[in-house]
Amino acid sequence: MTEYTIVLLTPQQAQAGRSCLVDLLVDSVEDGASVNFVWPMTRAKAETWWDGALLSHARGERLILAAEMQGRLAGSVQLIQAPQENQFFRAELAKLLVHTRARRRGIGAALMVAAEDQARRIGRSLLTLDTEAGSAGERLYARLGWTKYGEVPGYAARADQTSRAAASFFYKAV
Numbered sequence: 001m002t003e004y005t006i007v008l009l010t011p012q013q014a015q016a017g018r019s020c021l022v023d024l025l026v027d028s029v030e031d032g033a034s035v036n037f038v039w040p041m042t043r044a045k046a047e048t049w050w051d052g053a054l055l056s057h058a059r060g061e062r063l064i065l066a067a068e069m070q071g072r073l074a075g076s077v078q079l080i081q082a083p084q085e086n087q088f089f090r091a092e093l094a095k096l097l098v099h100t101r102a103r104r105r106g107i108g109a110a111l112m113v114a115a116e117d118q119a120r121r122i123g124r125s126l127l128t129l130d131t132e133a134g135s136a137g138e139r140l141y142a143r144l145g146w147t148k149y150g151e152v153p154g155y156a157a158r159a160d161q162t163s164r165a166a167a168s169f170f171y172k173a174v
Contacts, residue, residue: 004069006114011058020073022046028097032159034132067107074102077111091124116174133166146170
């Protein structure tokens with residue numbers, strides 16, 4: 001029996017959980033996650049980012065899935081639908097976040113599988129994502145059957161801004 005559940009958040013549930021989502025993003029970046037932010041990771045930066053994501057969710061442009069463990073938010077991932085008319089079948093997986101207190105329990109993999117299921121449900125059959133090369137995320141995606149199709153050196157600054165990291169790009173047909 002798993003100790004967590006994965007749920008697809010409605011826009012209202014996501015808005016109600018905004019503070020927890022903000023905490024999750026801050027926790028992840030402060031732990032070094034490569035998710036488009038650098039240190040110091042402030043609540044204000046996280047709040048601004050989540051406000052935009054929640055508006056996008058309310059407009060139906062993205063889905064937000066959450067992992068709940070012992071009544072608390074343990075992780076999340078987003079499925080962002082491609083807006084291009086000729087890419088109606090594609091979506092991007094973004095911001096796979098697992099709280100530091102909840103890692104090594106299969107939550108990241110469960111969120112990915114749930115996001116793939118949701119993609120199929122809404123008619124999105126080609127998924128893409130990017131991650132820091134050599135990261136735990138890269139190993140997870142490969143283990144889940146994603147295909148790496150490229151790597152770009154020096155793609156993004158690390159969260160601690162000490163250097164730039166390569167990014168690996170993946171796709172999966174679902």
